[in-house]
Amino acid sequence: MALKGQIGNVGLSDIAQLLHLNKKTGMLKIDSKEAQGVLYFNNGNVVDAETKDNTGEIAAYELFQAQTGTFEFIVTPPHKRLNIKQTLHDLVLESARQKDTIKRLREVIPDNDLVFRAVVDPRLDSLQGNLTKQEVILLNLLDGTRDVNDLVEDSGLSEFKILTLLVDLYDKKYIESFEILKVLEYESISGMFISDDTAYVDTLVYKDWKDKLINEGRMRVVKIKTQSKRFIVLKLAHKKKIGSKIKFIPSIAQKLKIKPGEKLIVKPISRNIPKDETEELIEDFFD
Helix, strand or coil: CCEEEEECCECHHHHHHHHHHCCCCEEEEEECCCCEEEEEEECCEEEEEEECCCEHHHHHHHHHCCCCCEEEEEECCCCCCCCCCCCHHHHHHHHHHCHHHHHHHHHHCCCCCCEEEECCCCCCHHHCCCCCHHHHHHHHHCEEEEEHHHHHHHHCCCHHHHHHHHHHHHHCCCEEEECCCEEEEEEECCCCCCCCCEEEEEHHHHHHHHHHHCCHHHHCEEEEECCCCCEEEEEEEEECCCCCEEEECHHHHHHHCCCCCCEEEEEEECCCCCHHHHCCCCCCCCC
16 A cells, blocks of 8 residues: 655545554654654554654654654554554544643653652652552652653553653652663673673673662663664673673674664663563664
């Protein structure tokens, strides 16, 4: 199904509705002054979205606000990541309603890599009656290792709901942003005793994480994310005199499509991730 043209001559919601009614699977590319990105369709349903700054529901809200520009639908295999559960009808309506709200959310949380931790205990008597059930769930998850995407996965709540709750808790001073992310340069490593599923960081970096997280048991694995949003989770180890680098074997670098010297976003995470999920790497826009 070849479908491309100008937004404005036909509305983006009408284009999406056509794909929905015909149960199409693929990606709808949008290039507009309001937003640039992709809507992913599986069997006619919007299951994910990506823009420069956002993913999931928020990215879909951005894209549906496009009034001008171009669109193109490309047939692809089914998209693996199901980050949107709302119906197409609800996405379109919510997009119109949330325009100003999204701007406020991104002023506080500019990127989903940002990590927060709770500075209050939701069990305190003084907080009883002042917190919703969802806020209590979120506070219990804010251990200083989870970013926004981790919170979405572990809570079962939508990305938009998580961001809304975080901003509300931040305004109440119940949470604070937490400096645990490291930007490290990739360098290959090899040798007889080098594990093929392990990343090595400098011992000083490891000690800094340990001091902040207190519980060393939370530091068994590390999440590595590229500038183009590919990611992988590896076991964590440390060596002396590595400096501001992270080392792992070249075959992993090939999966991530990176070269020595490229800067990566790195952080320890609080739980193991199934192997099949760690191997599911996010594709670049317009790759």
